Amino acid sequence: MTAFVAGAIAPARSAAANRLENFCASADFDKPTLVLDIDRVEDQYRALKAGLGHADIHYAVKANPHRDVLERLVHLGSHFDCASRGEIEMCLALGARPETISYGNTIKRARDIAFAASVGVTLFAADAEEELVKIAENAPGSQVYIRLIVEASQADWPLSRKFGCDADMALALLDRAVELGLEPLGFSFHVGSQTRRAEFWIPALDAFAGVWHEAEARGHNLSLLNIGGGFPAFYGEDIEGPTRYASNVMSLVTERFGHVDRVMAEPGRGMVAEAGMIVAEVVLTSRKSDRDMHRWVYLSIGRFSGLAETEGEAIRYQFVTPHDGEAVGPCIVAGPSCDSADVLYEKRPMNLPLALKSGDKVLIRNTGAYTSTYSSVCFNGFPPLDVVAI
Ligand SMILES: Cc1ncc(COP(=O)(O)O)c(C=O)c1O
Incomplete structure (x- = not known):
């Protein structure tokens, strides 16, 4: 499998975007949380x-x-x-x-x-x-x-x-x-x-x-x-x-x-x-066989707990991980529930760091719209997306 280094050039980020990202990077939440600036x-x-x-x-x-x-x-x-x-x-x-x-x-x-x-x-x-x-x-x-x-x-x-x-x-x-x-x-x-x-x-x-x-x-x-x-x-x-x-x-x-x-x-x-960022974590990474070209990355948040607009892979969110800048590979990204529809990106897998593992914090950029309102109440026992305003 080819491993390559993430090369996308991020647009210049405003001071306000950095403030939100810095807050989220140092925050510690027990469950997926949307932080709003x-x-x-x-x-x-x-x-x-x-x-x-x-x-x-x-x-x-x-x-x-x-x-x-x-x-x-x-x-x-x-x-x-x-x-x-x-x-x-x-x-x-x-x-x-x-x-x-x-x-x-x-x-x-x-x-x-x-x-x-x-x-x-x-x-x-x-x-x-x-x-x-x-x-x-x-x-x-x-x-x-x-x-x-x-x-x-x-x-x-x-x-x-x-x-x-x-x-x-x-x-x-x-x-x-x-x-x-x-x-x-x-x-x-x-x-x-x-x-x-x-x-x-x-x-x-x-x-x-x-x-x-x-x-x-x-x-x-x-x-x-x-x-x-x-x-x-x-x-x-x-x-x-x-x-x-x-x-x-x-x-x-x-x-x-x-x-x-x-x-x-x-x-x-x-x-x-753009005023919102979700703080979540990786729950599991795996492959379905030794020959599997893709890794599966299961997050603590999914289609039913805030990321409904990944339906049809329409909205492609940007993930920030502790391993950004390291080698990446194609990943199928899924949510944590026991529902097979809870897969976020599979047709067009995401290139995420190969070093990603369970427990890693994942920030999801620009998620202030249509996330908290779409999240279900306790589907599979997962609580609705928490929201914190700063
Ligand atoms: C009547 C109406 N106005 C405005 C909006 C907001 O649209 P957008 O989030 O694309 O700005 C919607 C979204 O569904 C809508 O139904």
């Missing part, structure tokens, strides 16, 4: 805001609803995109004003819509007639936007056809909303999560603009353009910095829509991923 969330908020200009940031709470994250974002003046009653309650409890909250899930229970209305939330997403009827009955007179489906996503974590509707239906839903006494303000879409380059937004924005202009031609006076999330984090492949990326996206928006009074952007991953 809240100042780093603030840096990211400011960087995105600088690029987004007059657009309002509605932080997608689902990416990481940790109390300290939400509290800092409320303090900074962020608005919020909430997926459930629970997320709305968390935001309100930490001081968010209801008029800064958008209930952005297109799949809502009637009683949760009524709850949102009762606490003062007035903006709702919909992509189906039945949803509009529920909103009209439980939050009469509310403002709504219609979510459009995006077919051609180049995202690493696409959001599929589960959300949104096609152009004809979206136009019909605007009319239906008016009939139901609602106030249809405009449209939303999501380009797909982890869309690494701003130019990948072009096909979605082109399609979106077509529907927008058609709606205006039919007499709708639209005032709200919700461009969703998709803002990327660094997982090893080149991405533009947050300000540059956001301002490039906004230039593409302005080219197609001119000035729209109210633009909403809903970054989740791009806000918090």
Whole structure:
């Protein structure tokens, strides 16, 4: 088997990234733990805001609803995109004003819509007639936007056809909303999560603009353009910095829509991923036979305890080990549970140090988004991912 030395050139790391990594390197946790640097969330908020200009940031709470994250974002003046009653309650409890909250899930229970209305939330997403009827009955007179489906996503974590509707239906839903006494303000879409380059937004924005202009031609006076999330984090492949990326996206928006009074952007991953690092350990290394070309590296964290986005090997996290810089070889990386789906990287094995052994500490970079919220409660007796804010 060829052993070779890790040669990837790491990008220049900021002082904030080093602070987080240094903290994690010296911390001692009994179980896998996500460490969040809240100042780093603030840096990211400011960087995105600088690029987004007059657009309002509605932080997608689902990416990481940790109390300290939400509290800092409320303090900074962020608005919020909430997926459930629970997320709305968390935001309100930490001081968010209801008029800064958008209930952005297109799949809502009637009683949760009524709850949102009762606490003062007035903006709702919909992509189906039945949803509009529920909103009209439980939050009469509310403002709504219609979510459009995006077919051609180049995202690493696409959001599929589960959300949104096609152009004809979206136009019909605007009319239906008016009939139901609602106030249809405009449209939303999501380009797909982890869309690494701003130019990948072009096909979605082109399609979106077509529907927008058609709606205006039919007499709708639209005032709200919700461009969703998709803002990327660094997982090893080149991405533009947050300000540059956001301002490039906004230039593409302005080219197609001119000035729209109210633009909403809903970054989740791009806000918090790089503010987090998971501290875990190696539980076992092995080979399945003496001829096995690959080593298996079993970690204390897996698909069910925080690394759900390794599904389809879509998100490839970066590992930091005590043996970095030494000889590496191809490893299949798996989690600790007794479930055969709990394999993180097998089709494209990871090159990890050959000296790695059980008990070694493993840091997993840029894991502040979609980890703690995805971790199961006690699957196989493993506790959910612990979270510590610094
Ligand atoms: C409606 C909505 N907005 C925003 C987001 C955040 O997306 P991202 O994390 O890619 O920024 C999501 C993610 O699922 C979403 O469903």
